[in-house]
Structure formats: C-alpha cells, structure tokens
Amino acid sequence: MTLPPDDWRLFKQENYLLGKTLYFKKYSDRQLTANRDHDHCSFCTEKFSDVIPNALTQGYTTEDGYHWICEKCFADFKDKFKWTVNPAL
Numbered sequence: 001m002t003l004p005p006d007d008w009r010l011f012k013q014e015n016y017l018l019g020k021t022l023y024f025k026k027y028s029d030r031q032l033t034a035n036r037d038h039d040h041c042s043f044c045t046e047k048f049s050d051v052i053p054n055a056l057t058q059g060y061t062t063e064d065g066y067h068w069i070c071e072k073c074f075a076d077f078k079d080k081f082k083w084t085v086n087p088a089l
C-alpha cells in the first residue's frame, strides 16, 4: 500500500524527523525539561498523556523526547522517513 503524496498528516515533518532514530517508550517514562502533561502525535495530533483519559500512553519518540509519533503513524510513515528504532531502550 502506498500513501497518497498529499496525506493530510504531512506538513514538512521531514525537516526535523527525516532519518531519525526513534525510541519506543511509555509516555510516563519521558524525560522533558518542560513540565508538560501531554504531547501530540507529530502527524495526526493524537494526544499522548498519562493523566488525560483515553490518551495514548506509549509510542515512538525522538531521543530528546520532544517529538512523539503514534504507532499507526509510525507504521504508515516509517519507510518514507527512514526511521531507525533503537531497541536498547
């Protein structure tokens, strides 16, 4: 299955996510300097949180914990963005 080039979830994420190493983590294990209680998927804007009901509690994140990607968007875009998943964490 190939995605249409104008997928609504795409808006220049390649500027900061192309070729990154991602880590599959629980949201509660995130390490952030900012004291946020939620983040959004970088693609579909689904919520990640460990305090908000029905939010996602785990997903893929960049090493700095700044960008989060839900499992569905990871599956859809991993080839396009050439992500590597680091299994060590």
Ligand SMILES: [Zn+2]
Residues within 6 Å of the ligand: 041, 042, 043, 044, 045, 046, 069, 070, 071, 072, 073, 074
């Ligand atoms: Zn998503």
